[in-house]
Amino acid sequence: MISRKKEETPKVKAAIQKAVNYELTIADMAKRSEKRAWQVATGAIVLSLVLAGGYFMLLPLKERTPFLVLVDPYSGNVQTSRLVSNVLDKAISGGEAVSRANVQRFVLARESYDWNTLSGRYGDWQAAYLMASPDVGLQFRQEYSLKNPESPINLYGKLKAIRVQLLSTTMTGSGRGGSTGTAIVRFQRSVLDKKTGVLSFLDNKLATLTFKYNNNLRLDDDQRIVNPLGFQVMSYKVDNDFVASPPSATTATADPDAASATLDAATSVPGTPPAGDAANPSGRESAPAAHGEAK
Template sequence: MALLQLKKKTGEKKVKNVTAKQASFDFVKASKEFENSRIGDIERSRLIAWRIAGASMACFVMSAVAIMLMTPLKQTVPYVVRIDNNTGATDIVTTLNDAKSNYGDEVSKFFAAQYVRLIEGYDWYTLQSQVNQAMMFSDANMQSQLQKKYAMPTAPHKLYKNNQRVNVKINNVSIIDPKGILQVRFTTTVEPMNGGTYNVQSNTISPEPQVTNHIATIGYDYVNVPTLDDVRLVNPLGFTVKTYRVDDDASIQKPTAPAGAQPTPAATTQSGAM
Protein backbone atom coordinates (compact mmCIF):
# COMPACT_ATOMS: atom_id res chain seq x y z
CA MET A 1 0.00 0.00 0.00
CA ALA A 2 2.80 2.35 0.83
CA LEU A 3 4.45 1.49 -2.48
CA LEU A 4 1.32 2.44 -4.44
CA GLN A 5 1.03 5.78 -2.69
CA LEU A 6 4.70 6.51 -3.48
CA LYS A 7 4.21 5.85 -7.17
CA LYS A 8 1.12 8.04 -7.23
CA LYS A 9 3.01 10.91 -5.74
CA THR A 10 5.87 10.58 -8.22
CA GLY A 11 3.46 10.50 -11.22
CA GLU A 12 1.73 13.72 -10.33
CA LYS A 13 2.94 17.00 -11.89
CA LYS A 14 4.29 19.64 -9.71
CA VAL A 15 2.12 22.72 -9.88
CA LYS A 16 4.03 25.96 -9.48
CA ASN A 17 2.37 28.45 -7.35
CA VAL A 18 2.17 31.93 -9.08
CA THR A 19 1.76 34.95 -6.99
CA ALA A 20 -0.47 37.88 -7.93
CA LYS A 21 2.54 40.07 -8.49
CA GLN A 22 4.14 37.60 -10.89
CA ALA A 23 0.87 37.20 -12.81
CA SER A 24 0.56 40.95 -13.16
CA PHE A 25 4.13 41.19 -14.45
CA ASP A 26 3.53 38.45 -17.02
CA PHE A 27 0.38 40.18 -18.22
CA VAL A 28 2.17 43.51 -18.70
CA LYS A 29 4.99 41.78 -20.53
CA ALA A 30 2.59 40.00 -22.88
CA SER A 31 0.76 43.26 -23.51
CA LYS A 32 3.98 45.04 -24.46
CA GLU A 33 4.97 42.23 -26.80
CA PHE A 34 1.56 42.40 -28.46
CA GLU A 35 1.79 46.21 -28.75
CA ASN A 36 5.27 46.01 -30.25
CA SER A 37 4.10 43.48 -32.81
CA ARG A 38 1.16 45.70 -33.77
CA ILE A 39 3.43 48.78 -34.07
CA GLY A 40 5.80 46.78 -36.28
CA ASP A 41 2.90 45.78 -38.51
CA ILE A 42 1.78 49.42 -38.78
CA GLU A 43 5.31 50.61 -39.61
CA ARG A 44 5.68 47.98 -42.30
CA SER A 45 2.28 48.90 -43.76
CA ARG A 46 3.22 52.59 -43.76
CA LEU A 47 6.53 51.85 -45.50
CA ILE A 48 4.76 49.82 -48.18
CA ALA A 49 2.21 52.62 -48.65
CA TRP A 50 4.95 55.24 -49.10
CA ARG A 51 6.72 53.07 -51.62
CA ILE A 52 3.51 52.62 -53.62
CA ALA A 53 2.84 56.37 -53.45
CA GLY A 54 6.39 57.15 -54.61
CA ALA A 55 6.13 54.74 -57.52
CA SER A 56 2.78 56.28 -58.51
CA MET A 57 4.24 59.79 -58.36
CA ALA A 58 7.21 58.73 -60.51
CA CYS A 59 4.84 57.23 -63.09
CA PHE A 60 2.81 60.45 -63.08
CA VAL A 61 5.88 62.63 -63.60
CA MET A 62 7.15 60.43 -66.43
CA SER A 63 3.72 60.52 -68.08
CA ALA A 64 3.60 64.32 -67.84
CA VAL A 65 7.09 64.64 -69.34
CA ALA A 66 6.18 62.25 -72.15
CA ILE A 67 3.06 64.29 -72.94
CA MET A 68 5.08 67.52 -72.96
CA LEU A 69 7.62 66.01 -75.35
CA MET A 70 4.97 64.59 -77.66
CA THR A 71 2.78 67.70 -77.79
CA PRO A 72 4.96 69.62 -80.33
CA LEU A 73 4.87 66.61 -82.64
CA LYS A 74 1.09 66.82 -82.83
CA GLN A 75 0.87 70.60 -82.97
CA THR A 76 -0.73 72.10 -86.06
CA VAL A 77 1.40 74.95 -87.41
CA PRO A 78 -0.47 77.38 -89.67
CA TYR A 79 1.33 78.92 -92.64
CA VAL A 80 0.35 82.18 -94.24
CA VAL A 81 1.06 82.25 -97.98
CA ARG A 82 1.31 85.76 -99.40
CA ILE A 83 0.61 86.42 -103.08
CA ASP A 84 1.72 89.60 -104.80
CA ASN A 85 -1.29 90.94 -106.68
CA ASN A 86 0.90 92.65 -109.26
CA THR A 87 3.53 90.01 -110.01
CA GLY A 88 1.90 86.79 -108.82
CA ALA A 89 4.97 85.85 -106.78
CA THR A 90 4.27 83.85 -103.62
CA ASP A 91 6.13 83.51 -100.37
CA ILE A 92 5.49 82.20 -96.86
CA VAL A 93 5.10 84.80 -94.14
CA THR A 94 6.99 83.79 -91.00
CA THR A 95 7.14 85.37 -87.57
CA LEU A 96 9.51 85.22 -84.63
CA ASN A 97 7.32 83.95 -81.79
CA ASP A 98 8.50 82.90 -78.34
CA ALA A 99 12.13 83.11 -79.53
CA LYS A 100 11.71 79.74 -81.29
CA SER A 101 12.83 80.93 -84.70
CA ASN A 102 16.44 80.87 -85.68
CA TYR A 103 17.62 84.44 -85.30
CA GLY A 104 20.89 83.55 -87.05
CA ASP A 105 18.96 82.80 -90.25
CA GLU A 106 17.04 86.05 -89.97
CA VAL A 107 20.27 88.02 -89.59
CA SER A 108 21.73 86.29 -92.66
CA LYS A 109 18.61 87.19 -94.64
CA PHE A 110 18.99 90.81 -93.60
CA PHE A 111 22.62 90.99 -94.70
CA ALA A 112 21.82 89.22 -97.99
CA ALA A 113 19.07 91.73 -98.78
CA GLN A 114 21.41 94.58 -97.89
CA TYR A 115 24.09 93.17 -100.20
CA VAL A 116 21.66 92.95 -103.12
CA ARG A 117 20.65 96.58 -102.61
CA LEU A 118 24.30 97.65 -102.65
CA ILE A 119 25.18 95.65 -105.77
CA GLU A 120 22.05 96.15 -107.87
CA GLY A 121 21.02 99.64 -106.83
CA TYR A 122 22.49 102.76 -108.39
CA ASP A 123 22.53 106.42 -107.53
CA TRP A 124 25.06 108.84 -108.96
CA TYR A 125 25.50 110.69 -105.68
CA THR A 126 25.85 107.67 -103.38
CA LEU A 127 27.68 105.27 -105.73
CA GLN A 128 31.05 105.50 -104.01
CA SER A 129 29.52 104.76 -100.61
CA GLN A 130 27.64 101.79 -102.09
CA VAL A 131 30.80 100.33 -103.60
CA ASN A 132 32.77 100.78 -100.39
CA GLN A 133 30.12 99.01 -98.34
CA ALA A 134 29.77 96.21 -100.90
CA MET A 135 33.51 95.62 -100.62
CA MET A 136 33.15 95.19 -96.86
CA PHE A 137 30.67 92.35 -97.42
CA SER A 138 32.76 90.60 -100.13
CA ASP A 139 35.67 88.19 -100.01
CA ALA A 140 38.81 88.69 -102.13
CA ASN A 141 37.34 87.02 -105.24
CA MET A 142 34.12 89.02 -105.10
CA GLN A 143 36.06 92.24 -104.53
CA SER A 144 38.07 91.52 -107.68
CA GLN A 145 34.88 90.91 -109.66
CA LEU A 146 33.32 94.13 -108.40
CA GLN A 147 36.39 96.08 -109.48
CA LYS A 148 36.14 94.55 -112.95
CA LYS A 149 32.42 95.31 -113.09
CA TYR A 150 32.94 99.04 -112.52
CA ALA A 151 35.88 99.12 -114.95
CA MET A 152 33.81 97.75 -117.87
CA PRO A 153 32.17 100.01 -120.45
CA THR A 154 28.77 98.71 -119.27
CA ALA A 155 29.36 99.83 -115.69
CA PRO A 156 26.27 101.49 -114.17
CA HIS A 157 27.94 104.86 -113.68
CA LYS A 158 28.95 104.86 -117.36
CA LEU A 159 25.47 103.93 -118.58
CA TYR A 160 23.22 105.94 -116.32
CA LYS A 161 25.60 108.71 -115.20
CA ASN A 162 23.60 111.33 -113.32
CA ASN A 163 20.55 110.97 -115.58
CA GLN A 164 18.97 107.82 -114.17
CA ARG A 165 18.89 105.81 -110.98
CA VAL A 166 18.10 102.17 -110.16
CA ASN A 167 15.84 101.40 -107.22
CA VAL A 168 15.82 97.90 -105.73
CA LYS A 169 12.83 96.34 -103.99
CA ILE A 170 13.43 93.07 -102.09
CA ASN A 171 10.47 90.73 -102.60
CA ASN A 172 11.59 87.63 -100.72
CA VAL A 173 14.66 86.04 -99.13
CA SER A 174 14.80 82.23 -98.84
CA ILE A 175 17.35 79.88 -97.31
CA ILE A 176 18.42 77.28 -99.87
CA ASP A 177 21.09 75.65 -97.73
CA PRO A 178 21.48 76.45 -94.01
CA LYS A 179 25.22 75.96 -94.42
CA GLY A 180 25.54 79.10 -96.52
CA ILE A 181 23.29 79.61 -99.58
CA LEU A 182 20.51 82.18 -99.82
CA GLN A 183 18.19 83.18 -102.63
CA VAL A 184 16.88 86.72 -102.96
CA ARG A 185 14.01 87.70 -105.25
CA PHE A 186 14.05 91.38 -106.09
CA THR A 187 12.71 93.97 -108.52
CA THR A 188 14.75 96.74 -110.12
CA THR A 189 13.22 99.94 -111.42
CA VAL A 190 15.21 102.22 -113.72
CA GLU A 191 13.80 105.72 -113.71
CA PRO A 192 14.98 109.28 -114.46
CA MET A 193 16.74 111.17 -111.70
CA ASN A 194 14.15 113.95 -111.93
CA GLY A 195 11.27 111.48 -111.85
CA GLY A 196 10.33 112.02 -115.50
CA THR A 197 7.63 114.14 -117.06
CA TYR A 198 4.02 113.53 -116.08
CA ASN A 199 1.38 113.72 -118.82
CA VAL A 200 -1.97 114.72 -117.37
CA GLN A 201 -4.00 113.69 -120.41
CA SER A 202 -2.57 110.17 -120.72
CA ASN A 203 -1.86 109.81 -116.97
CA THR A 204 1.62 108.47 -117.75
CA ILE A 205 5.21 109.33 -116.93
CA SER A 206 7.74 109.82 -119.69
CA PRO A 207 10.11 108.13 -120.00
CA GLU A 208 8.30 105.16 -118.46
CA PRO A 209 10.22 103.41 -115.64
CA GLN A 210 11.66 100.05 -116.69
CA VAL A 211 10.80 97.31 -114.21
CA THR A 212 12.54 93.91 -114.22
CA ASN A 213 12.47 90.98 -111.79
CA HIS A 214 15.50 88.93 -110.82
CA ILE A 215 16.70 86.14 -108.52
CA ALA A 216 20.06 86.45 -106.79
CA THR A 217 21.74 83.31 -105.43
CA ILE A 218 24.28 84.12 -102.74
CA GLY A 219 26.91 81.88 -101.19
CA TYR A 220 28.09 83.30 -97.90
CA ASP A 221 29.95 82.59 -94.69
CA TYR A 222 30.80 84.34 -91.44
CA VAL A 223 34.49 85.05 -91.08
CA ASN A 224 36.39 86.77 -88.29
CA VAL A 225 34.64 89.77 -86.80
CA PRO A 226 36.12 92.96 -88.30
CA THR A 227 38.57 94.80 -86.08
CA LEU A 228 38.36 98.19 -87.81
CA ASP A 229 35.66 100.46 -86.49
CA ASP A 230 34.56 101.73 -89.91
CA VAL A 231 34.05 98.15 -91.14
CA ARG A 232 32.42 97.00 -87.92
CA LEU A 233 29.82 99.76 -88.16
CA VAL A 234 28.75 98.40 -91.57
CA ASN A 235 29.33 94.66 -91.14
CA PRO A 236 29.59 93.92 -87.39
CA LEU A 237 29.30 90.10 -87.67
CA GLY A 238 31.69 89.45 -90.54
CA PHE A 239 29.03 88.39 -93.09
CA THR A 240 31.06 87.61 -96.22
CA VAL A 241 29.73 86.88 -99.71
CA LYS A 242 31.79 84.30 -101.59
CA THR A 243 29.65 83.77 -104.70
CA TYR A 244 26.95 85.85 -106.33
CA ARG A 245 24.79 85.05 -109.35
CA VAL A 246 21.76 86.84 -110.76
CA ASP A 247 19.15 85.35 -113.10
CA ASP A 248 15.89 86.66 -114.50
CA ASP A 249 12.86 85.59 -112.49
CA ALA A 250 11.04 83.41 -115.00
CA SER A 251 8.12 82.86 -112.63
CA ILE A 252 7.04 86.48 -113.04
CA GLN A 253 5.76 87.72 -116.37
CA LYS A 254 7.68 90.70 -117.63
CA PRO A 255 5.58 93.77 -118.32
CA THR A 256 5.22 94.60 -122.00
CA ALA A 257 6.56 97.96 -123.05
CA PRO A 258 4.14 100.28 -124.86
CA ALA A 259 4.48 100.62 -128.59
CA GLY A 260 7.16 103.06 -129.64
CA ALA A 261 8.81 103.14 -126.24
CA GLN A 262 12.58 103.17 -126.18
CA PRO A 263 14.15 100.53 -123.91
CA THR A 264 16.30 101.76 -121.07
CA PRO A 265 19.51 99.86 -120.26
CA ALA A 266 18.88 97.28 -117.55
CA ALA A 267 20.90 97.12 -114.39
CA THR A 268 24.07 95.13 -114.84
CA THR A 269 24.83 92.30 -112.45
CA GLN A 270 28.02 90.63 -111.41
CA SER A 271 28.18 86.84 -111.16
CA GLY A 272 30.41 84.53 -109.21
CA ALA A 273 30.93 80.83 -109.76
CA MET A 274 28.63 78.80 -107.50
Protein backbone atom coordinates in the same frame (compact mmCIF):
# COMPACT_ATOMS: atom_id res chain seq x y z
CA MET B 1 -13.56 17.16 1.64
CA ILE B 2 -11.91 20.37 0.53
CA SER B 3 -9.67 19.97 -2.49
CA ARG B 4 -6.41 21.84 -2.70
CA LYS B 5 -5.36 23.91 -5.64
CA LYS B 6 -2.55 22.20 -7.30
CA GLU B 7 0.63 24.11 -7.56
CA GLU B 8 1.90 24.80 -11.05
CA THR B 9 4.86 22.81 -11.88
CA PRO B 10 7.80 24.28 -13.79
CA LYS B 11 6.73 22.45 -16.91
CA VAL B 12 3.28 23.99 -16.76
CA LYS B 13 4.73 27.47 -16.28
CA ALA B 14 7.05 26.97 -19.22
CA ALA B 15 4.19 25.84 -21.43
CA ILE B 16 2.08 28.86 -20.43
CA GLN B 17 4.95 31.25 -21.04
CA LYS B 18 5.57 29.72 -24.42
CA ALA B 19 1.94 30.15 -25.41
CA VAL B 20 2.00 33.79 -24.32
CA ASN B 21 5.19 34.46 -26.25
CA TYR B 22 3.64 32.90 -29.35
CA GLU B 23 0.65 35.23 -29.16
CA LEU B 24 2.93 38.23 -28.72
CA THR B 25 5.03 37.16 -31.69
CA ILE B 26 1.97 36.82 -33.94
CA ALA B 27 0.70 40.27 -32.91
CA ASP B 28 4.12 41.84 -33.44
CA MET B 29 4.44 40.31 -36.89
CA ALA B 30 0.99 41.61 -37.82
CA LYS B 31 1.94 45.13 -36.73
CA ARG B 32 5.19 45.02 -38.69
CA SER B 33 3.41 43.74 -41.78
CA GLU B 34 0.84 46.51 -41.55
CA LYS B 35 3.59 49.11 -41.16
CA ARG B 36 5.42 47.84 -44.24
CA ALA B 37 2.17 47.85 -46.22
CA TRP B 38 1.58 51.50 -45.36
CA GLN B 39 5.14 52.39 -46.32
CA VAL B 40 4.77 50.69 -49.70
CA ALA B 41 1.40 52.37 -50.30
CA THR B 42 2.83 55.80 -49.38
CA GLY B 43 5.79 55.30 -51.73
CA ALA B 44 3.47 54.25 -54.55
CA ILE B 45 1.30 57.34 -54.04
CA VAL B 46 4.33 59.66 -54.04
CA LEU B 47 5.72 58.02 -57.18
CA SER B 48 2.36 58.34 -58.92
CA LEU B 49 2.20 62.04 -58.07
CA VAL B 50 5.74 62.60 -59.40
CA LEU B 51 4.94 60.78 -62.65
CA ALA B 52 1.70 62.73 -63.06
CA GLY B 53 3.54 66.02 -62.49
CA GLY B 54 6.21 65.11 -65.02
CA TYR B 55 3.57 64.17 -67.58
CA PHE B 56 1.80 67.52 -67.21
CA MET B 57 5.12 69.35 -67.50
CA LEU B 58 5.97 67.56 -70.74
CA LEU B 59 2.47 67.84 -72.16
CA PRO B 60 2.99 71.33 -73.70
CA LEU B 61 6.04 70.01 -75.59
CA LYS B 62 3.90 67.58 -77.51
CA GLU B 63 2.38 69.37 -80.48
CA ARG B 64 1.42 68.47 -83.97
CA THR B 65 3.48 70.30 -86.57
CA PRO B 66 1.90 70.41 -90.03
CA PHE B 67 4.07 69.98 -93.12
CA LEU B 68 3.78 71.88 -96.38
CA VAL B 69 4.81 70.10 -99.58
CA LEU B 70 5.84 72.45 -102.39
CA VAL B 71 6.26 71.32 -105.99
CA ASP B 72 8.37 73.46 -108.30
CA PRO B 73 6.25 73.93 -111.46
CA TYR B 74 9.39 74.40 -113.57
CA SER B 75 11.72 71.63 -112.42
CA GLY B 76 9.26 69.28 -110.69
CA ASN B 77 11.37 69.15 -107.52
CA VAL B 78 9.47 68.52 -104.30
CA GLN B 79 10.36 70.41 -101.15
CA THR B 80 8.92 69.68 -97.71
CA SER B 81 8.74 72.44 -95.11
CA ARG B 82 7.47 72.56 -91.56
CA LEU B 83 4.87 75.16 -90.68
CA VAL B 84 5.83 76.76 -87.38
CA SER B 85 3.23 78.98 -85.80
CA ASN B 86 5.58 80.90 -83.49
CA VAL B 87 8.15 82.04 -86.04
CA LEU B 88 7.85 85.65 -84.91
CA ASP B 89 8.53 84.66 -81.29
CA LYS B 90 11.69 82.72 -82.11
CA ALA B 91 14.66 83.82 -80.01
CA ILE B 92 17.69 85.09 -81.90
CA SER B 93 21.15 85.80 -80.51
CA GLY B 94 22.89 89.13 -80.89
CA GLY B 95 25.65 87.66 -83.05
CA GLU B 96 23.17 86.02 -85.39
CA ALA B 97 21.19 89.25 -85.71
CA VAL B 98 24.33 91.24 -86.56
CA SER B 99 25.48 88.67 -89.13
CA ARG B 100 22.03 88.60 -90.72
CA ALA B 101 22.00 92.40 -90.94
CA ASN B 102 25.48 92.45 -92.52
CA VAL B 103 24.49 89.82 -95.09
CA GLN B 104 21.33 91.67 -96.04
CA ARG B 105 23.13 95.00 -96.23
CA PHE B 106 25.78 93.54 -98.54
CA VAL B 107 23.19 92.02 -100.87
CA LEU B 108 21.25 95.29 -101.01
CA ALA B 109 24.39 97.30 -101.77
CA ARG B 110 25.66 94.71 -104.24
CA GLU B 111 22.46 94.22 -106.25
CA SER B 112 20.87 97.67 -106.09
CA TYR B 113 21.72 100.33 -108.61
CA ASP B 114 21.08 104.05 -108.55
CA TRP B 115 23.43 106.55 -110.12
CA ASN B 116 22.76 109.08 -107.39
CA THR B 117 23.63 106.72 -104.52
CA LEU B 118 26.25 104.57 -106.25
CA SER B 119 29.32 106.57 -105.32
CA GLY B 120 30.28 108.66 -102.35
CA ARG B 121 31.94 107.92 -99.05
CA TYR B 122 29.00 105.86 -97.79
CA GLY B 123 27.45 104.86 -101.13
CA ASP B 124 26.45 101.42 -102.33
CA TRP B 125 29.72 100.94 -104.20
CA GLN B 126 31.83 101.68 -101.14
CA ALA B 127 29.69 99.49 -98.88
CA ALA B 128 29.81 96.49 -101.21
CA TYR B 129 33.53 96.98 -101.84
CA LEU B 130 34.51 97.27 -98.16
CA MET B 131 32.49 94.19 -97.18
CA ALA B 132 33.95 92.00 -99.94
CA SER B 133 37.14 89.96 -100.11
CA PRO B 134 39.65 90.87 -102.85
CA ASP B 135 38.26 88.20 -105.19
CA VAL B 136 34.65 89.22 -104.66
CA GLY B 137 35.62 92.90 -104.97
CA LEU B 138 37.35 92.21 -108.29
CA GLN B 139 34.23 90.44 -109.54
CA PHE B 140 32.18 93.48 -108.52
CA ARG B 141 34.52 95.90 -110.34
CA GLN B 142 34.44 93.81 -113.52
CA GLU B 143 30.65 93.74 -113.47
CA TYR B 144 30.48 97.55 -113.28
CA SER B 145 33.28 98.12 -115.79
CA LEU B 146 32.46 100.33 -118.78
CA LYS B 147 33.91 97.61 -120.99
CA ASN B 148 31.17 95.25 -119.87
CA PRO B 149 28.09 95.73 -122.09
CA GLU B 150 25.92 94.17 -119.36
CA SER B 151 27.10 96.68 -116.77
CA PRO B 152 24.17 98.33 -114.95
CA ILE B 153 25.77 101.67 -115.75
CA ASN B 154 25.59 100.96 -119.48
CA LEU B 155 22.11 99.44 -119.27
CA TYR B 156 20.31 101.90 -117.00
CA GLY B 157 22.43 105.05 -116.85
CA LYS B 158 21.12 107.95 -114.78
CA LEU B 159 17.42 107.80 -115.62
CA LYS B 160 16.72 104.29 -114.34
CA ALA B 161 17.44 102.47 -111.10
CA ILE B 162 17.25 98.92 -109.77
CA ARG B 163 15.28 98.41 -106.58
CA VAL B 164 15.84 95.24 -104.55
CA GLN B 165 13.31 93.62 -102.23
CA LEU B 166 14.63 90.91 -99.90
CA LEU B 167 12.26 87.95 -99.68
CA SER B 168 14.03 85.55 -97.31
CA THR B 169 17.40 84.98 -95.65
CA THR B 170 18.63 81.57 -94.50
CA MET B 171 21.88 81.36 -92.56
CA THR B 172 24.16 78.58 -91.35
CA GLY B 173 26.90 79.56 -88.94
CA SER B 174 27.81 82.98 -87.56
CA GLY B 175 31.20 83.44 -89.23
CA ARG B 176 32.84 84.26 -85.90
CA GLY B 177 35.81 82.70 -84.19
CA GLY B 178 37.59 82.06 -87.47
CA SER B 179 34.72 79.97 -88.82
CA THR B 180 32.97 80.58 -92.13
CA GLY B 181 29.23 81.20 -92.28
CA THR B 182 26.92 80.55 -95.20
CA ALA B 183 23.84 82.49 -96.22
CA ILE B 184 21.20 82.09 -98.93
CA VAL B 185 19.21 85.22 -99.79
CA ARG B 186 16.17 85.29 -102.06
CA PHE B 187 15.41 88.69 -103.52
CA GLN B 188 13.39 90.35 -106.26
CA ARG B 189 14.66 93.08 -108.58
CA SER B 190 12.58 95.78 -110.21
CA VAL B 191 13.51 98.59 -112.59
CA LEU B 192 12.38 102.10 -111.68
CA ASP B 193 11.90 104.63 -114.46
CA LYS B 194 12.65 107.94 -112.77
CA LYS B 195 10.84 109.95 -115.42
CA THR B 196 7.49 108.20 -115.14
CA GLY B 197 7.77 106.64 -111.67
CA VAL B 198 6.83 103.21 -113.06
CA LEU B 199 8.33 100.24 -111.24
CA SER B 200 8.66 97.23 -113.57
CA PHE B 201 9.42 93.71 -112.42
CA LEU B 202 12.82 92.47 -113.62
CA ASP B 203 13.56 89.04 -112.13
CA ASN B 204 13.87 86.87 -109.02
CA LYS B 205 17.35 85.93 -107.88
CA LEU B 206 18.96 83.60 -105.36
CA ALA B 207 22.27 84.74 -103.83
CA THR B 208 24.56 82.24 -102.11
CA LEU B 209 27.50 83.61 -100.16
CA THR B 210 30.05 82.65 -97.54
CA PHE B 211 31.36 85.14 -95.01
CA LYS B 212 33.53 85.56 -91.96
CA TYR B 213 34.77 88.29 -89.62
CA ASN B 214 38.36 89.35 -90.26
CA ASN B 215 39.84 90.97 -87.15
CA ASN B 216 42.99 91.94 -89.08
CA LEU B 217 41.14 93.84 -91.81
CA ARG B 218 42.77 97.24 -92.23
CA LEU B 219 40.13 99.95 -92.23
CA ASP B 220 40.30 103.62 -91.30
CA ASP B 221 37.75 105.42 -89.15
CA ASP B 222 35.49 106.39 -92.06
CA GLN B 223 35.53 102.86 -93.44
CA ARG B 224 34.74 101.45 -89.99
CA ILE B 225 31.47 103.39 -90.12
CA VAL B 226 30.47 101.24 -93.10
CA ASN B 227 31.99 97.98 -91.82
CA PRO B 228 32.73 98.28 -88.09
CA LEU B 229 33.26 94.56 -87.33
CA GLY B 230 35.39 93.54 -90.31
CA PHE B 231 32.62 91.58 -92.04
CA GLN B 232 33.98 90.02 -95.23
CA VAL B 233 32.20 88.09 -97.98
CA MET B 234 34.54 85.35 -99.18
CA SER B 235 32.46 84.03 -102.11
CA TYR B 236 29.35 85.29 -103.85
CA LYS B 237 27.16 83.65 -106.49
CA VAL B 238 23.78 84.66 -107.92
CA ASP B 239 21.40 82.27 -109.68
CA ASN B 240 17.92 82.60 -111.12
CA ASP B 241 15.12 81.81 -108.70
CA PHE B 242 12.39 80.02 -110.66
CA VAL B 243 9.19 81.25 -109.07
CA ALA B 244 5.99 82.63 -110.48
CA SER B 245 6.46 86.12 -111.87
CA PRO B 246 4.36 89.00 -110.54
CA PRO B 247 2.63 91.49 -112.85
CA SER B 248 5.01 92.99 -115.37
CA ALA B 249 4.61 96.59 -114.24
CA THR B 250 3.24 98.53 -111.33
CA THR B 251 2.82 102.24 -110.88
CA ALA B 252 4.84 103.56 -107.96
CA THR B 253 5.17 106.97 -106.40
CA ALA B 254 7.52 109.16 -108.34
CA ASP B 255 11.09 108.93 -107.06
CA PRO B 256 12.25 112.16 -105.38
CA ASP B 257 15.58 111.71 -107.17
CA ALA B 258 13.90 111.99 -110.58
CA ALA B 259 14.37 115.74 -110.60
CA SER B 260 18.12 115.36 -110.17
CA ALA B 261 18.42 112.63 -112.80
CA THR B 262 19.27 115.21 -115.49
CA LEU B 263 22.62 116.10 -113.97
CA ASP B 264 25.25 117.38 -116.34
CA ALA B 265 26.92 114.36 -117.94
CA ALA B 266 30.20 116.25 -118.00
CA THR B 267 30.60 116.01 -114.25
CA SER B 268 31.84 112.43 -114.58
CA VAL B 269 32.37 109.75 -117.16
CA PRO B 270 29.37 107.38 -117.37
CA GLY B 271 30.25 104.13 -115.73
CA THR B 272 32.67 105.69 -113.26
CA PRO B 273 31.62 107.00 -109.82
CA PRO B 274 31.92 110.78 -109.87
CA ALA B 275 34.13 110.90 -106.78
CA GLY B 276 36.73 108.32 -107.85
CA ASP B 277 37.50 105.44 -110.14
CA ALA B 278 36.42 101.80 -110.15
CA ALA B 279 39.24 100.76 -107.85
CA ASN B 280 38.60 103.61 -105.42
CA PRO B 281 34.86 104.42 -105.38
CA SER B 282 35.20 106.84 -102.47
CA GLY B 283 37.85 109.01 -104.13
CA ARG B 284 40.27 108.49 -101.24
CA GLU B 285 43.75 106.97 -101.44
CA SER B 286 43.09 104.77 -98.42
CA ALA B 287 40.07 102.98 -99.94
CA PRO B 288 42.08 100.04 -101.33
CA ALA B 289 43.24 99.36 -97.79
CA ALA B 290 39.78 97.92 -97.18
CA HIS B 291 41.14 94.63 -98.44
CA GLY B 292 44.11 94.32 -96.15
CA GLU B 293 45.54 90.87 -95.84
CA ALA B 294 44.41 88.79 -92.91
CA LYS B 295 47.36 87.67 -90.86
